[in-house]
Amino acid sequence: MCQKIMRAATKSAIPVVMVSIIASFQLTVSGSRAWGYTPSDPVVTAMVDSGLRFLESELQEGTTGNAGEVVMCAYAHFKADHDPTNPVVQKGISAALQIIDTLDASSTPKFNYEVAVSVFLLCEIDHNKYRSQLTACYRYFAEIQLPVGGFGYKGESVGDVSQTQYIVLALWTMERHGIEVDYNRIKSIIRWLLMVQDPSGGWPYLGTVPPNGRGLVPQNEVRVSMALAAGSSLLIGGDSLGLWGASASADKGGYEGLPKAVKLYVADSNDDRRQKTEKMDSGTLFRAIAAMQAWRSKTKEQEAQVRMWYYYTVYSIERFESFMEIAGESTINPSPDWYNRIVDELKRRQTDKGGWERTQYTSASVSTAFAILFLIRSTKMALGDPASATSRGGYGIPANAANAKLDGGMAVVESPAKSVAEMLSLLEGDGANDLDGKSLMESAVLPTDPVQRAAQLDRLERLVRGSKSWQSRRVAAKILGTSDEFRVVPALIYALSDGDTIVRTYARDGLRFISRKFEGYDMPDDPTNADVRKAQKQWREWYVRMHPGYVFLDE
Numbered sequence: 001m002c003q004k005i006m007r008a009a010t011k012s013a014i015p016v017v018m019v020s021i022i023a024s025f026q027l028t029v030s031g032s033r034a035w036g037y038t039p040s041d042p043v044v045t046a047m048v049d050s051g052l053r054f055l056e057s058e059l060q061e062g063t064t065g066n067a068g069e070v071v072m073c074a075y076a077h078f079k080a081d082h083d084p085t086n087p088v089v090q091k092g093i094s095a096a097l098q099i100i101d102t103l104d105a106s107s108t109p110k111f112n113y114e115v116a117v118s119v120f121l122l123c124e125i126d127h128n129k130y131r132s133q134l135t136a137c138y139r140y141f142a143e144i145q146l147p148v149g150g151f152g153y154k155g156e157s158v159g160d161v162s163q164t165q166y167i168v169l170a171l172w173t174m175e176r177h178g179i180e181v182d183y184n185r186i187k188s189i190i191r192w193l194l195m196v197q198d199p200s201g202g203w204p205y206l207g208t209v210p211p212n213g214r215g216l217v218p219q220n221e222v223r224v225s226m227a228l229a230a231g232s233s234l235l236i237g238g239d240s241l242g243l244w245g246a247s248a249s250a251d252k253g254g255y256e257g258l259p260k261a262v263k264l265y266v267a268d269s270n271d272d273r274r275q276k277t278e279k280m281d282s283g284t285l286f287r288a289i290a291a292m293q294a295w296r297s298k299t300k301e302q303e304a305q306v307r308m309w310y311y312y313t314v315y316s317i318e319r320f321e322s323f324m325e326i327a328g329e330s331t332i333n334p335s336p337d338w339y340n341r342i343v344d345e346l347k348r349r350q351t352d353k354g355g356w357e358r359t360q361y362t363s364a365s366v367s368t369a370f371a372i373l374f375l376i377r378s379t380k381m382a383l384g385d386p387a388s389a390t391s392r393g394g395y396g397i398p399a400n401a402a403n404a405k406l407d408g409g410m411a412v413v414e415s416p417a418k419s420v421a422e423m424l425s426l427l428e429g430d431g432a433n434d435l436d437g438k439s440l441m442e443s444a445v446l447p448t449d450p451v452q453r454a455a456q457l458d459r460l461e462r463l464v465r466g467s468k469s470w471q472s473r474r475v476a477a478k479i480l481g482t483s484d485e486f487r488v489v490p491a492l493i494y495a496l497s498d499g500d501t502i503v504r505t506y507a508r509d510g511l512r513f514i515s516r517k518f519e520g521y522d523m524p525d526d527p528t529n530a531d532v533r534k535a536q537k538q539w540r541e542w543y544v545r546m547h548p549g550y551v552f553l554d555e
Contacts, residue, residue, distance in 0.1 A: 036334075036335030036336075036337075036339075036340045037335055037339060037340050037343045038334050038335050039375060039376050039377045043343070043347070044343060044375050047343075047346065047347060047350060047371075047375055048080050048372055048375050048376060050350065050354030050355075051080075051350075051354055051355055051356070051368045051371060051372045051375075052077055052080060052081055052372070053354050054351075054353055054354035054355030054364075054365075054368055055073050055076070055077055055088050055355070055365060055368055055369070055372075056077075056086075056087070056088055057353070057354075058073070058355070058364070058365045058368075059073075059087055059088050059091060065363045065365055065366065066110075067095040067098060067099055067114055068095075068099070068110055068113055068114035068117055069363060069365055069366050070091055070092050070095040071092045071095050071096045071099070071114065071117045071118050071120075071121050072092075072117045072366055072369045073088055073092060073365050073366070073368070073369045074088050074089045074090075074091065074092020074093065074095070074096075074121055075092065075117060075120045075121040075124065075369070075373075076368075076369035076370075076372040076373050076378075077089055077092075077369075077372075078092075078121065078124055078125065079124065079372075079373060079376060079378050079381065080372050080376050084125055084126075089125070092121055093121065093122070093125060095118075096117075096118035096121050096122055096133075097118075097133065099111075099114045099115060099118050100115070100118055100133045100136060100137060103115070103136060103137070103140045103529065104529070107154055109153060111154070112144070112151060112153075112163045112166070112167060113163065113166055115137055115140060115141075115170070116166035116167050116169065116170040117166070118133075118137065119134060119137050119170040119173055119174060120169075120170065120173055122134055123173050123174065123176075123177045126468065127177035127178065127179070128467075128468035128469065128470065129468055131179070131470075131498065131499030131500065132497050132498060132499055134174055134177070134179050134499055135179060135180075135497070135498070135499035136497075136529050137170070137174070138171070138174055138179055138180075138181065139527075139528050139529040139532075140529065141167055141170070141171065141185075142182065142185060142528065143528060143529070145185060145188070145189075146159055146192075148188075148192050148195075148209050149188035149189050149190075149191050149192030149193075150163075150164045150189065150192040150193070150196075150207060151163045151164045151167050152206075158206050158207065158208075159192055159196065159206070159207045159209075160205065160206055160207075161193070161196070161203050161204065161205060161206075161207060161226045161229050161230050161233075162205060162225075162226065162229055164189060164192070164193070164229075164230075164233060165229035165230070165232060165233045165316075167189075168186070168189050168233045168236050168237055169232075169233075169236055169319075171185075171186060171240065172236045172237075172239065172240050173382075175240055176382075178470065178499075178500070179499055180499075180500075180501050180526075181240070182526070183240065183241060183277035184277060186237045186240050186241060187237075187241070187277065187278075187280060189233065189237055190233075190234060190237045190238070190241075190280065190285070191213075192207065192209070193207075193230050193233055193234055193237075193288075194234075194284065194285075194288055195207070195209050195210060195213055195216075196208060196209060196219060196230075197216055197219075197230070197288055197291070197292070198216065198218060198219040198222045198295075199216045199217075199218060200222065200295050201227075201291035201292045201293075201294055201295030201296075202219075202222040202223070202224070202226070202227040202292060202295045202296075202299065203219070203222065203223075203226045203227045203229070203230035203231075203292070204219035204220055204221050204222050204223070204226055205220075205221045205223065205226050206220070206221070207219065208220070223309070224296060224299060224313065225309040225312060225313045225316060227292050227295065227296060228313065228316040228317060228319075228320050229316055230292070231288075231289050231292050231320050232316060232319045232320045232323060234285045234288060234289060235285075235289070235320070235323035235324065235326070235327050236319075236323060238280075238282060238285050238327060239323065239326060239327070241277065241279070241280060243279075243280065243282040243285070243327075244282075244326050244327045286327075289324075307359060307360070308359055308360045308361050309359070309361065310359060310367075311356060311359065311362050311366070311367040311370035311371055312361070312362060312370060314342050314346070314370065314371065314374045315370040315373050315374055317338060317342065317374070318339075318373070318374045318377060318378065318379055318380075319379040321336065321338055321339075322377065322379035322380045322383055323379065323383075325380075325383075326383055339377070342374065343375065346371050346374070346375065350371075351364075355367070355368040356368045356370075356371045446479070446483060457480070457483065457485060457487065457488060460476045460479055460480050460488075460491075461476075461480065461488060461491040463475075463476035464476040464477050464480060464491050464492070464494070464495050464498075464503070464507075465491055465494055465495070470500050470503070473495070473498060473500060473503045474500065474502050474503050474506065477492065477495050477498075477503045477506035477507045477510065478506045478510075480492055480507075480510055481506050481507065481509055481510015481511070481513060481514070482510065482513065483510075483514075484513070484514055485514070486514060486546070486547075488510075488514070489511065489514060489515075489539070489543050490543065490550075490552060492507040492510050492511050492514075493507075493511065493536050493539045493540060493543070493552075495507035496508060496511075496523065496532055496535055496536050496539070497532050497536065501525065501526070504523075504527075505525065508523055508535075511539055515542065517542075521534070521535045521538040521539060523535035540552050
């Protein structure tokens with residue numbers, strides 16, 4: 001039943017998708033060509049290259065915009081060019097880190113957007129390096145989520161569909177990169193979106209919740225751009241909950257060297273939490289989206305509205321249609337009709353400088369960033385990433401799977417290290433995430449020789465503070481915490497803010513063991529930013545009392 005609804009919705013969406021925005025999207029016969037575009041088409045790549053050069057020129061002229069706009073431009077540039085050293089990207093990283101540094105203090109109206117796009121960028125650049133900042137962003141989103149489930153401006157009690165779209169996309173992005181999320185929060189977002197749908201099938205900018213949360217009530221300012229935002233958010237949330245199943249990239253074959261019936265255990269910090277979350281009815285989401293598609297097919301927005309939200313809307317269309325392919329299990333079309341139509345439209349709109357024009361709500365730089373993200377099919381790129389379904393979080397498969405032995409129904413690989421020195425060399429290498437951390441921890445015994453022991457503790461402290469590998473940080477935190485060495489306390493205090501829950505837990509328990517304060521300072525398993533800062537402050541104060549004169553350089 002659900003699949004029929006989706007197929008009907010998808011089938012009706014393709015021929016009318018652009019009609020629902022305005023006739024300006026439609027092509028004249030003379031303006032189109034006989035074959036379709038793809039992101040690798042020379043015409044498209046030339047448009048993207050010109051757009052990238054425009055963003056670079058805007059940076060040099062100092063006209064990129066505010067911090068959030070700088071980050072959005074950097075995100076688009078990196079998604080297209082994959083060069084983290086480009087000045088546009090470097091400036092975006094700096095802006096993103098500055099935004100995250102002000103999580104507790106900022107009151108700017110667009111701050112939630114700025115935090116969300118900062119998540120997009122930092123996850124793309126290096127989610128391990130910026131894990132602490134990304135975890136802080138997750139806690140921020142958890143703290144500001146409205147009781148009704150959506151997100152809005154600071155101090156407001158009404159949810160905003162546009163802000164909610166960006167935050168649910170940020171949560172999905174973090175989840176795919178191994179940041180732990182609470183799936184009940186995603187369910188709350190979905191429920192709120194379903195409650196604020198207009199009876200016509202569209203969605204508003206600000207959502208009015210029906211009395212008692214039942215039925216639908218007429219909404220104000222129902223727009224195509226918001227309908228696409230809400231529809232995308234439902235599909236994104238459904239994907240996070242696993243309603244659409246595993247993606248194709250996660251289903252291809254088994255693991256070389258193992259019988260097909262044997263599944264290799266792959267650590268995923270979100271998997272257990274996802275499995276324990278009560279499932280939602282996918283049919284409810286499908287029906288809401290089908291109603292929206294029907295509404296779009298007969299809705300023609302005023303031209304002024306289209307001009308204001310043009311680039312925001314085309315970026316939303318690419319996201320919506322990409323998730324429709326995943327949710328509807330439809331045949332993936334490399335050159336869909338809606339993509340061809342908008343490529344031609346963007347080709348006509350591209351300026352002589354290589355970018356796209358400013359609108360009432362987007363600067364020329366942001367218009368260009370949205371256009372680039374559409375042209376490269378940025379959402380489709382993300383959905384094709386191997387970090388999905390059972391491999392979410394990018395944890396990977398050990399290279400020596402053929403040597404695994406069955407233990408309790410799981411394939412377990414023997415520890416490759418015969419000493420802590422060997423283990424450290426492996427953990428400091430590029431393939432650390434492919435190692436079996438459990439066997440490494442169990443086989444690790446620090447030497448009794450004080451010189452060797454001190455040297456190995458130094459290396460473990462460097463790993464827990466700066467390793468890009470979650471596996472290395474886990475092993476290092478565990479061994480440091482059981483070392484009973486007073487000197488490692490500052491490194492464990494630092495690790496309390498790690499983005500990985502297991503690292504945080506090992507650090508917390510290690511501090512309790514070394515201090516013999518077995519109740520610790522009561523930091524919960526799923527702390528807020530405030531909880532982490534409070535615990536770190538208390539542990540630092542305790543350490544300074546025990547070690548007068550010590551100065552924490554990472555405060």
